[in-house]
Amino acid sequence: MKKFVLFSSMLGLLFLTGCLKNQDNKCSYNDVSIVAPQAEQDALLDSLTNHGIQAQLHPSGFYYTITDPGSGAIVSNLCTTIAITYKGGFFNGQSFDSSLVQPVVFQLGQLIAGWQKGIPLIKKGGEITLYIPPSLGYGSVDKKDMDGNVVIPANSYLVFEVTLVDLQD
Secondary structure, eight states: OHHHHHHHHHHHHHHHHHHHHHHHOOOOOOOOOOOOOHHHHHHHHHHHHHTTOOOEEOTTSOEEEEEEOOSSOBOOSTTOEEEEEEEEEOTTSOEEEEEEEEEEEEEGGGSOHHHHHHGGGSBTTOEEEEEEOGGGTTTTSOEEOTTSOEEEOTTOOEEEEEEEEEEEO
8 A cells, every 4th residue: 555655656746747847848849840842942043033132042942131140149949039020021022911110029939930940040130031932931821811811822932021129048
């Protein structure tokens, strides 16, 4: 009987310790290892060329231009909380979303793969334009607003102008 009580107590202690660890670790994002298919990279490069934009290719398959690299702290991981201003649109110049006046706050891991890979390329105060293929954006699913209207059609190539206003690990 004493062995049963001891065993039960130890099992309970292990369970509670596991729960406490889970409460302390509120961030469990995994690094995205997706690479855009070559066809998407080629189509994106064609769009950049047609619009006279020179940009660098990231190994994951999006393109970017850094307007200002920033000089502050760096984004160290997907759990970093970032405050950004941004404008999102398409190559035709149409905007679908922006937050240029008031910064918005996210954990990096909450964002699309292209942002997860692109934002760490700048430091606090930096500005970057990200040219994102569908597989690193919203993919083959329409992105709808709260009224059910399509804001970003499936398989869209996206352009984001982002300023990293602040960050906190």
